Amino acid sequence: MPQSHKLQLSKKEMKQYGYQVIDTIVEHFHTEHSKKPVAFASRDEMDTLFKTEAPENASDFKEVLDFVTKEVLPNSNIVSHPKSYSFVPGPSNYVSVMADTLATGFNIFSGGWAASPAAAELEIVTMNWLLKLFKFPAKKGGGIFTSGGSMANLTALVTARRQRCGDDFSKAIIYLSDQAHSSNIKAIRVLGFKKEQVRIIPTDIEFKMAINKLKNAIAKDRLEGLQPFCILASAGTTNTGTVDPLNEISKICKAEKLWFHIDGAYGAAAILSKKGSQLLKGIEKADSLTIDPHKWLYQPYEMGCLIVRNHKWLSQTFTEKPEYLRDIEGNTSEINFYDHGIQLTRRFRALKFYMSIKTFGLNAFKKAVTYNIDLADKVEYLLRKSPHWEVISPATLAVINFRYNPISKSFSEKELDSINQEISRRIVESREALLVTTVLQNQVVLRMCLINPRTTLEDIKETLLLGESFAKEIV
Ligand SMILES: Cc1ncc(COP(=O)(O)O)c(C=O)c1O
Numbered sequence: 265m266p267q268s269h270k271l272q273l274s275k276k277e278m279k280q281y282g283y284q285v286i287d288t289i290v291e292h293f294h295t296e297h298s299k300k301p302v303a304f305a306s307r308d309e310m311d312t313l314f315k316t317e318a319p320e321n322a323s324d325f326k327e328v329l330d331f332v333t334k335e336v337l338p339n340s341n342i343v344s345h346p347k348s349y350s351f352v353p354g355p356s357n358y359v360s361v362m363a364d365t366l367a368t369g370f371n372i373f374s375g376g377w378a379a380s381p382a383a384a385e386l387e388i389v390t391m392n393w394l395l396k397l398f399k400f401p402a403k404k405g406g407g408i409f410t411s412g413g414s415m416a417n418l419t420a421l422v423t424a425r426r427q428r429c430g431d432d433f434s435k436a437i438i439y440l441s442d443q444a445h446s447s448n449i450k451a452i453r454v455l456g457f458k459k460e461q462v463r464i465i466p467t468d469i470e471f472k473m474a475i476n477k478l479k480n481a482i483a484k485d486r487l488e489g490l491q492p493f494c495i496l497a498s499a500g501t502t503n504t505g506t507v508d509p510l511n512e513i514s515k516i517c518k519a520e521k522l523w524f525h526i527d528g529a530y531g532a533a534a535i536l537s538k539k540g541s542q543l544l545k546g547i548e549k550a551d552s553l554t555i556d557p558h559k560w561l562y563q564p565y566e567m568g569c570l571i572v573r574n575h576k577w578l579s580q581t582f583t584e585k586p587e588y589l590r591d592i593e594g595n596t597s598e599i600n601f602y603d604h605g606i607q608l609t610r611r612f613r614a615l616k617f618y619m620s621i622k623t624f625g626l627n628a629f630k631k632a633v634t635y636n637i638d639l640a641d642k643v644e645y646l647l648r649k650s651p652h653w654e655v656i657s658p659a660t661l662a663v664i665n666f667r668y669n670p671i672s673k674s675f676s677e678k679e680l681d682s683i684n685q686e687i688s689r690r691i692v693e694s695r696e697a698l699l700v701t702t703v704l705q706n707q708v709v710l711r712m713c714l715i716n717p718r719t720t721l722e723d724i725k726e727t728l729l730l731g732e733s734f735a736k737e738i739v
Contacts, residue, residue: 273325281325288333293358297718300695301345303338310339346719347697347727349712352502352530356564359623360616364564367612374612375602378592384599387614393621394555394571397535399548406575408605409613412568413529413556414447419570419578419605420552421451421494424523426581428493437485439463440496441473443503445527448496471506471657471704473497473513482520494523499547500531503702503711505663507531510546517551526550529568531661533560536626537634540661551577557617560633560662560715567613570605578604632717636662640714643724652732656709665702665709668735675739681708683738690734697727 273281313335343354367374374383387409395405410416421438429436438457440448442464452462463481468474482492495517497508510526517524526532526547532555534540535547547553552572557563572578583603585593594600602608621629640659647653647666654669667684669675675683685708688701702711710731712724 296342297346301342301348301698302692302695303341305339346716346723350698350700352559352713353716355562355716357562357620360563360620363616363619367615372612374610375608376592376600377594377598383612386618390614390617400571401573404574406578407571408601410568411566413554416554416568416570417447417527418451420525423577423581424494427577428523435491436493437461437490438494439465441465441467443467443471443501444498445502471504473508475512492522496525499526499528499544500661502530504657505661507543514546514549524550525552527554529554529556534661536630537637539637563616635717636715640664642721656704662714665704665711667709684708686738687731687734696730
């Protein structure tokens with residue numbers, strides 16, 4: 265029983281605790297496919313299980329651990345499950361899980377060079393890997409790991425505003441498409457821009473930012489004496505995986521002297537595959553690019569990333585020099601990452617990226633991403649051949665949208681919406697698969713995001729069959 269005010273366990277207890285934790289995680293990795301990916305629980309049920317006052321006295325550590333293993337862990341969706349198709353799955357990998365455990369175990373402060381030279385160096389090394397992958401300037405370029413894509417987008421927009429507008433941003437205008445991720449709207453709000461400073465550019469029939477409409481909006485704003493300062497493009501929209509016309513947007517940014525930010529949180533990782541790098545042409549021209557390793561680079565939460573063409577843009581935006589950090593400033597080559605972003609105290613995120621790439625090799629990651637993209641293509645083929653399903657947006661960067669619309673019957677759009685909503689509801693309720701809807705051009709559709717390298721075509725066929733069997737009951 266741990267009684268000490270030093271908050272310690274004995275060495276023997278620590279080992280017992282640790283072995284049990286590792287056994288639980290390893291067992292999970294090896295059995296998750298046979299579990300159900302969906303968890304349901306009401307607030308009342310959770311309150312009944314967990315609500316308690318903070319205990320004054322110690323408990324047996326094994327009892328606490330057993331309780332958590334039995335009650336807490338199963339009451340979450342399994343985002344790494346092969347049949348977890350919705351939102352953006354989190355396939356993760358075991359090596360990175362262990363790397364996170366080491367980083368946390370040693371509680372490494374990854375803010376300044378002096379506190380952890382190796383952690384700063386690994387962030388520089390892994391950032392260089394990413395700069396090279398995305399063909400950003402090797403010497404001048406820089407970047408920072410963040411908690412996720414939302415924070416990377418926020419960091420980018422703070423930098424863009426600082427570089428292009430200075431302190432007065434009252435007339436600054438930012439452009440993004442109606443398919444851009446909501447985290448960007450949040451970031452814009454956090455930054456204090458008014459609604460009138462945001463232009464939501466409509467997308468074309470393929471869900472790409474409409475270039476003509478973008479040009480018109482910029483021209484009109486200039487005529488009104490406003491200050492266009494940033495275009496935010498998506499490299500893989502969350503809804504459909506669509507990549508905005510990056511080369512064309514880059515040209516506009518150059519001609520108009522605008523900051524070019526690309527939100528590649530969903531799709532940038534596709535650069536690892538041939539097909540993906542074709543679709544992502546022009547990504548290398550961004551001033552700043554959000555990448556989100558906890559999505560399609562298979563890292564566990566939390567790990568986002570922002571890279572920029574010039575590392576000085578980050579230090580010029582985020583450096584503060586309080587007297588209490590005076591002694592750890594170091595020289596300019598020894599990067600203090602607290603000067604490159606918002607956080608001062610930061611966990612050692614680079615370690616998991618470093619260890620997983622070193623262990624599996626970049627080739628394994630390339631194969632995994634290629635597998636994901638090919639799998640989505642196969643699913644599209646399967647759906648097109650089927651008399652039950654209709655493809656609504658084709659497989660793009662491992663995302664595909666489709667709906668139940670059998671050739672043997674004729675339904676109104678409204679009926680199709682409710683049938684597909686109901687199919688999704690029943691699939692999720694069965695807990696066999698996580699397959700939810702989105703809305704594309706006013707149609708309710710089923711959306712599959714296939715970035716898990718352990719998802720098989722067989723898994724998908726089973727899910728489609730399940731959907732068909734529910735559809736038969738519904739119509
Ligand atoms: C395109 C895009 N941008 C940004 C985000 C936000 O990233 P995060 O959830 O890591 O904060 C997402 C998340 O799905 C996304 O798909």
